[in-house]
Amino acid sequence: MCNSSAMQGVLELDMNNYDLSPEDLQHVLSCKNFTSLEILELKGKSIDFDTFRNLLPKASFLSSLNVFTLPSIKGGSCQEQVDLFVEIADTHSPLFFRKAGNIMYANKMNSKGFDLYLKAAELGHSLSQYSIGREFEFRKDYNEAFKWFSKASQQGIVKSQCKLGSFYAKGKGTEKNVRKAFEWTIKAAKKGHVRAQYNLSILFRVEPGYEDKEMKIFWLEKAAQQDHPRAINDLGVSLTCGDEFEDLERALELFKRAESLGVKVASVNKLNLLEEMEDRYDSSDE
Structure with missing residues (x-):
């Protein structure tokens, strides 16, 4: 397979469900034709560190790779693994600064982990830009968070686009801009991001001129189709307003479903709706 020139056009390789032997894994890492590979999934496989250290720097996909789910590496200290990834990052791809950062975070060295993520982000690694944005958001440094969410969003990171839309809607780290809030939230919602879909429903409910x-x-x-609990409850509420969208029977089922997913107000909504439906039934008998 690796000898085929057709491999040069492969963008994604998911080997998670394949029972690869250590030798097969070595063939994947040493393949010279994966020059366009952007995503490589090797989770659950295992390889000894010395072999990994020998093969990885020679891999053909290092410069193009943006996502790399690592195999289980046997042997080698954490620092040796970090040193390997930093060396590769310096010569090939900022992704490996992120990989080194993952090791630091896993070993509770959060400050060093952050510094490595930041290096990856500054060199344009999109997922790291999003992660840095999240870290600054956690620190309540919304200006920096907005900056990094903007960078990641422009590179197509969907969850970052959702965040950016929320920042524009709330005026966090930037001036409130409803048009841009819709623009970025719609981008993420159309790609199936469930929180963006829910946020978009809120924008269509609360923003003057956009209701x-x-x-x-x-x-x-x-x-709701993706089981977002609040969306299920809010959809139920929307079907109880006495307009052309009213559907009390469905609303009741939605409240029950939201209640089962832990939405406390859905229990109240369910009881109130049952009382209303009972009152309507009694009135119809008079």
Whole structure:
């Protein structure tokens, strides 16, 4: 397989479900034709550190790789693994600064882990840019968080696009900009990001000049299909308002479903709806 020139166009290789022998794994790492590979999944496989250290720097995919799920590495100290990844990062790809950072974080050396993530982010690694944004958000440094979410969003990181839309909607780290809030939230929602779908329903409900119940329900439906608990409850509420969208029977089922997913207010909504339905039934008998 690795001798085929067709491998030069492969962008993603997921070997997680294949029972690779150590020798097969070595063939993957030493293949010279994976020159366009962006995603390599080797989770669950194992390889000894000395072999890994010998093969990885020679791999053909180092410069193109953006996501690399590592095999289990047997032997070699944490520092040896970090040194290997930093060496590769310096010569090939910022992804490996992130890999070195992962090791630091796993060993509770968070400050060093952050520094390595930041190096990867500064060199343009999109997932690291998002991670740095999250760290600054946790620190409540919203200006820095906004900067890094913007960079990651422009590189297509969907969860970052959702965050960026939220920052624009709330005016966090930037001036509030409803148009840009919609722009970035829609980008993420259309790609199936469930939180973005729910956030978009809120924008269509609360933003003056943008209120649109039909669109609000549309995006609540999308999020509810992915079992977003609050979306399920809010969809139920939207179906109890006495307008053309009313569907009390479905609303009741939605409240029950949201309740089972831990939404406390859904229990109250369910009881209130049952009382209303009972009152309507009694009135119809008079």
